[in-house]
Amino acid sequence: MEGQDRFIEDRTPGVENNESSATYLSYTVGLALAMIATIASFAVSQTNLLWPPGIPVGLVVLAFAQIGVHLVFFLHLGSGPDHTNNILALAFGVLVVFLVIGGSIWIIANLNANTMSMHPLMQMRQ
């Protein structure tokens, strides 16, 4: 009895068998949702289901939905205490990604608008 107590007290962190909450069902649900999002993306891009100028926005929304499905069902990102640090790191990563991509597109769009000769419409007019 005393030996068992000692075993619990001296437990090396991480040797416990804490298993993730994942099950076969959660992976299957994730696959189904991701498949639906993928097929919807292909359908939206190849048909006129959406108002054509809005198609890029629709595709981006579907991509975010699918990334969310992957994060929750495949990477098991949750709201539990073990995930606090993971979520914070993800938030920072997302911030950097948006700064890099959004900032580049913004700056280059301005550059293109101000550098007349590079603009395709201007080339056509010449």
Added chain:
Amino acid sequence: MTVLANESIAARRAAVPIELARGRGGGGPAPIRVVVAYGFWIFLLSDIVMFAALFATYAVLSGNTAGGPSGLELFNLRSVFIETTCLLVSSYTCGLGALSAERRRPTTFLIFAALTFVLGAAFLFIEVSEFAGMVRAGAGPWRSGFLSAFFTLVGTHGAHVTAGLIWLVYLAAQVVVKGLRPAVLRRLLCWSLFWHALDIVWVSVLTLVYLMGAR
């Protein structure tokens, strides 16, 4: 004196419910499994930031075809759909493999690992033959800014998939030789995180490069 100090430390530790305090500074160090996954998660995020730079390059250069072929003429959405399905299902079998490893079923794990490998290799095969066809048609990375950015972005993702496949073979060998001991399980956890993250990057490639480029 020392005994008393030890007892008070033990009492204080017992006062904090470990399951609640973890990740918030209390309850002692987090389990190795959580710490390893966190460290690898940081690496994955830095990898995704690198991909973000490549995505930004592609977004900026995608219109600069220099009179060469555009995405509309080059991309074959049928094979892209097959590629996407391969990678998605391989993510699924990877998850099931990780699950059976956690439940200490090495044979089931090896079956799922083999399935994952075959699906990942099929993805790579389709991608490489697509690249080869484009190069043969004179649309290699030297043709235009658009194609340089395309080959860099999609090729970097393909290189990651290749690395993941090599890593998977290495881990399967470890499972066969060493069995599913805790250290091997943690390596498997990192690999499955890597594989799922690659699928997330592919969702962005699919949307930004193929679906927006081929319309």
